[in-house]
């Protein structure tokens with residue numbers, strides 16, 4: 220159906236991609252109110268600026284709805300408490316589509332105007348949760364806003380005591396050499412400014428461009444009695460004398476991602492030298508320089524999401540990042556690590572040159588061991604001064620991941636052979652093979668490649684298809700594929716099973732970019748199509764449930780033949796220092812006495828996703844236990860007693876799923892699958908004793924899973 224709004228496609232795309240939050244620029248013809256209404260599933264707020272946005276609905280037939288929410292605080296309350304009221308309108312032409320969109324799209328709300336409104340939303344979700352503490356939806360909405368407002372990497376970064384101590388030592392050394400005034404660019408929680416202030420309380424300035432981090436830093440610095448002039452701005456917008464009274468002697472910063480320059484470090488430091496730092500010979504920057512290393516790496520896991528015999532990677536990001544040592548099937552370094560770039564952060568001319576003109580080079584890398592060079596990987600040594608260095612080497616990387624540049628190779632290269640790589644340094648570092656890519660390969664996004672290369676998964680679908688074709692050997696066989704790309708059609712083609720099948724996919728799930736073999740239909744049509752088999756994957760790649768697919772499945776007639784026909788959630792209790800460090804600030808000792816945990820941990824959440832379960836350092840405290848069915852039964856809650864097999868300090872429950880097909884069973888925990896894992900975290904590590912039983916409370920609702928210990 221033709222839709223009256225271009226934005227509709229945009230909504231569908233976002234819905235299919237399972238976005239928790241939708242940030243959208245407000246354009247003149249975007250009907251924010253309509254989008255809001257379509258997605259509504261919960262108290263939602265939206266903002267738009269009337270000066271720049273004319274949300275004009277005149278001339279469009281509308282259905283107007285009013286939403287109210289009532290909550291009973293406890294069973295004795297006679298009078299329910301009401302939450303805020305919202306009213307919204309949906310163009311008549313779009314009404315009816317909302318069934319298929321809302322359950323997935325709304326985990327919470329649309330942000331039309333950035334962080335400010337997310338903070339307001341957080342307040343509302345907290346309010347709702349206080350009124351109705353059992354609401355899983357409110358909890359997840361609150362936690363989604365926390366994830367949005369404070370990036371998760373702040374936790375491992377501040378827990379990294381070695382990083383923190385090295386910065387402290389470098390700052391102390393600079394202050395001893397007579398530096399007077401200091402600017403901390405990108406202060407985050409205020410930690411580095413605090414270290415400066417502790418040694419030299421005069422003349423400490425800090426700037427932070429992220430509004431939430433700025434507010435956190437203000438609170439934490441105050442709590443620590445640190446007198447730091449905090450400026451809520453990006454450093455490149457700072458003005459002298461309005462923001463800073465004069466240029467400073469020392470700039471300190473830690474604005475380095477896995478690829479070193481991806482957070483804009485070159486532009487930031489080049490601007491600082493031109494505008495914010497005294498041009499005297501004693502002025503400096505911490506860190507003073509960096510060496511970037513590159514090595515060729517063989518890794519089945521990188522290969523799975525980046526190459527194939529007929530496929531190649533559709534590049535959407537300049538690089539990916541991973542902790543190499545956490546890859547489930549390991550990795551081999553095939554070449555001697557080579558320095559591909561030395562950057563002197565105290566040489567303004569060099570920085571300006573690179574910012575203006577970039578820096579391109581060709582580098583020959585010889586293989587020291589034969590193997591398949593699936594990727595070039597980079598890491599770096601960050602020299603804080605001439606004596607103190609932080610390394611992000613794969614065996615010793617602290618809180619940093621390594622930057623991965625997939626090369627798409629599938630053939631082994633013999634020891635002694637040389638690959639030429641093109642290195643381009645501009646806003647960030649990019650690395651690719653100097654030779655032309657093979658034009659006959661079909662580009663796929665990385666998550667799709669991961670599925671296509673999941674042999675066990677495709678093998679299972681193939682078995683089911685063969686069985687179906689054997690059972691029904693005449694007539695047009697209708698296959699409905701609810702993956703986000705038509706996996707069944709690919710399997711049919713691969714094994715020459717095409718005729719006499721028609722594969723249908725649902726438009727809100729899947730763009731029809733994979734050939735004419737597939738018919739794209741609406742979810743309404745899909746439900747009425749009476750397919751002979753419906754393939755689905757109710758687990759998202761990050762290990763969470765896929766609420767959109769689960770809610771769609773619920774709407775089919777009972778007699779529909781689904782594959783998998785049954786999906787179970789399983790878990791185990793475990794202790795893991797590493798996971799704790801990734802999800803909350805362990806103590807203020809990690810930040811060398813800077814009292815920040817209390818503030819930052821307000822943004823910690825009750826789950827962690829995207830985990831490599833098999834390589835996470837951990838101690839298992841129980842055997843695997845069955846939690847509940849997630850399909851076909853959708854909503855479930857209960858308490859079960861679990862036996863502790865090993866004493867420990869349990870941080871949470873690792874969750875995995877079993878998918879039951881008519882001819883076999885797949886477990887998401889098996890290495891080589893396209894799924895990663897989620898775990899439900901307890902608010903505090905909980906002591907569990909071998910041989911005793913603990914009560915595990917579970918709740919599954921509308922595609923969300925929540926586990927706690929009683």
Ligand SMILES: C[S@@+](CC[C@H](N)C(=O)[O-])C[C@H]1O[C@@H](n2cnc3c(N)ncnc32)[C@H](O)[C@@H]1O
Nearest residue numbers: 405406407410426427428429453454473474487
């Ligand atoms: C990796 S964190 C480091 C935080 C803190 N300095 C520490 O070491 O704990 C980087 C912070 O810098 C901020 N940032 C990055 N570039 C900036 C810039 N040019 N001006 C202001 N803030 C910046 C980001 O918003 C982020 O909060």
